[in-house]
Amino acid sequence: MRVLIVSDTHGKHYNLDRALEDAGKIDMFIHLGDVEGGEDYIEAVVECEKHIVAGNNDFFSQLPREDEFYIGNKKAFITHGHNYSVSMTKEQILEEGKVRGADIVMFGHTHQPYFEQKDGITLLNPGSLSYPRQIGRKGSYMLLDVKPDGKMNFEERYLDI
Template sequence: MKVLIVSDTHGNHKNLDKILELAGDIDMFIHLGDVEGGEEYLDAVIECEKHIVRGNNDFFSDLPREEEFNIGKYRAFVTHGHSYYVSLDPEYIREEGKARCADIVMFGHTHKPYFEEKEEMVLLNPGSVSYPRQEGRKGSYVIMELDGEEKPKFKQFYLD
């Protein structure tokens, strides 16, 4: 199973289109918020299972604030992250993930990639597709791959 994880497109789909082309066939798409009205576009161009949550800039959106679902045998908790103060410290969202018995916690909001595996939980932020803030300022995304009973593999990618 191949899962594409993105965040913070902010209504700008140029880089997202590049990412979709580079990623090739995917089985699941996860967007961690701040689509800024791009829901219809995502529905039109992505044909697999989708999970899209509302970010702090998704005013008047009907998207859910957070979701819990399974990816294979792993429990995922996804949210934009602003309600868990992820810009300050990942501790609040880590604790929330533990409380929800999540194996994988995904968030956006900071526009900076983040990956941590601690106490049998993966905590990740793919960074921002459109407005990156990390050194080098390249749009970024994560591909998660599950192969049978193995642990999931996560790979961070950056656009040129």
């Protein structure tokens, strides 16, 4: 199973299209918020299982603020992250993941890629495709490959400018 994980596209689809093309065939698509009206576009171009949550800039969106589902045999908890103070610390969202029994916690909001495995939980943020804030300022996303034996491989990817 191949999963494309993105965040903070802010209604701009050019880099999303590039990430979709670069990722190749995917089985699941995850958007961690600040889609800013891009839901219809994503619905039209992504032809697999989709999980999309609302971010702090999705003011009138009907998208859920959080979602829980399984990727293989691992429970995922996704949210934009602004309600968990992820710009300052990852402890609050880590604790929420523990309470929910999550194996993987995904969030956006900071526009910076982040990956950590702590207390048996994988925490990740794919960064932003549209407004990256990390050094080098390249749009970023993550790919998750789940092997037949259940082993998971996470890969940070960056778009060429």
